[in-house]
Amino acid sequence: MTARIDRRSILAGAGALLAAPTAGLGQQPWPQGRVLKLVVPFPPAGATDVLARLVADKLGRTWGTNIVVENRPGAGGNIGTDAVAKAEPTGDTFLIVSVGMATNQYLYQKLTYDPARDLAPITMVAMVPNLLVVNKTVPANNVAELIAYAKANPGKLTYGSSGIGTSVHLCGELFQKLTGTKMVHVPYRGTAQATQDLIGGRIDLIFDNIPQALPHVRAGSIRGFGITTAKRSPTAPEFAPIADTVPGFDVSSWFALFAPAKTPPAVIAKIQADTKAGIADPAVRAKMDALAAEPVGNSPDELGAFLQAEMKRWGDLIKEVGLKVE
Template sequence: MKLFAPLLLAASALLAPAAHAQGYPNKPIRLVVPFPAGGATDIFARAVSQKLGDRLGQSVVVDNKPGAGGTIGSDLAAKSAPDGYTLLLATSSTHSIGPSFGKTPYDPVADFTPIAYVGNAPSIMLVPNSAPARTVKEWVDYARKNPGRLNYASSGNGTVVHLGTEYFKAQANVFMVHIPYRGTALAIPDLVSGKVDVLFDSLPSGLPHVKEGRLRALGITSAKRSALLPDLPAIAESVPGYETVTWFGMYGPKGLPADIVARVNTAVNQALQDPDVKDRLARLGIEPAGGTPQQFAAMTTADRAKWKKIITERKLTMD
């Protein structure tokens, strides 16, 4: 019997991945969103979670864990068991920009398993209705005439909102004071009241406030105008070369079995092709992505390199 023990162990190892696939999932899956409810990442998660759950045969429960520019929820997901029952909806903030400053308690590559590139969205430049400017050019001129008197909100230090605004400051040659929040949704009341002068909020979460007349949009951060808002100029029309978008992607903790990665990746791709999901994302101004885990990993590697270059060349800081 001892002679066959090594063979039995080897056979068990070969069968282990198949066992993962056959048994997964057999209970609800937690999808950690490292930003508050009502923000772009939360909106995106809720837009796809039901269809994703339908394809996996289990409910996918969105769990908001905001704070520290998305690092609290991301670190929680990184330290979770690699069994596929805790997944993370990450963004440019959590896995490109924050790590480029060296300020995250996790390694965006070594501590995670990439699953799928879910989509991306531009941001819009929002100001209070009481703001004296009605165009990006007017706002830049006003800011230059009032150096140090204006402030801007962000979703936290090291987030894409923070860095995107710092990039705008550098490109437009203006100065503003940074006021970080735990998420852009929490900054909206202060922006509406005029306590904050400007916010570059993601299109999905910022657009409803514009449509409801609570805030004024001056421009969009994509290189060209959006089909969703054809009358809203691209900021690049007034500030040449300026462009930022937020990407969204799904990760598991490091060591997530390959068969579980493949199962979730397939379900995500199928959910993104669902007509209802595609229609909802289009109305939110979100462009669905999809693809393989390898393609997702390559995209994030390039994105980190881009932001690292901007941070270094512009001498941008976390303050």
């Protein structure tokens, strides 16, 4: 009898260790003593990377641990996202993504992960509006005149983007749908070259990131016609929302944290709570303001619901337009 009790105790203890990815929490609570990894599925220096480093630095100092930011770019963010989807769900690896989390399943023929099944939402870090900017030679002075010109000259205007399926591109597709216009899409590898070509007159317009476009607008090199969100941006308050002219037009670039599915809920709750507190810190907020990034910090459930809505919204548009990444 004693032997049987001992055997059960041993098995129970082993099972508890196997079942607890954060075993030893009593002595050293997660994440103390660990090196964490925040994966950015895009190259360095872009908006996703900059926000990731702000978050990693703030959380690392809050927790007294090291958070390594690892860039794993490729395939529109799919390579890095897949790596995190397949990582051990211990809380030691998490991910920052953008709109591709909602759109890539419609743009790519086959994904090696399921965004809804294989990844757990943590929190939205920030939302960033874009700015409709236009070359100085385009014969229009505002959004209404631009629409009128585009309708009178179908297929004549060209608009640049940072690549197929990016928020910059989807702004253009939604604009055409809601206004009944037809423009020619010119994709680039990022907005920097697209902005230079806009200044040089090689394309007519772009729904550009505010930090990229605003200095050129204020220098007089290009013109700003409107913000892509439903309300004005504190960073560029002089520009009215495009929605004032085009009802229903409301697009933001967004950046959110996800973890592998089955990551312990307590770990996700801690990352969410400390991220929310971190992005409210005045020093962090000042750096985000420079990116025109509005801190969010919503709950995992709220982020999950937002993702489902984005999948529906952009999935319908992508299928209607017939967008595909070859």
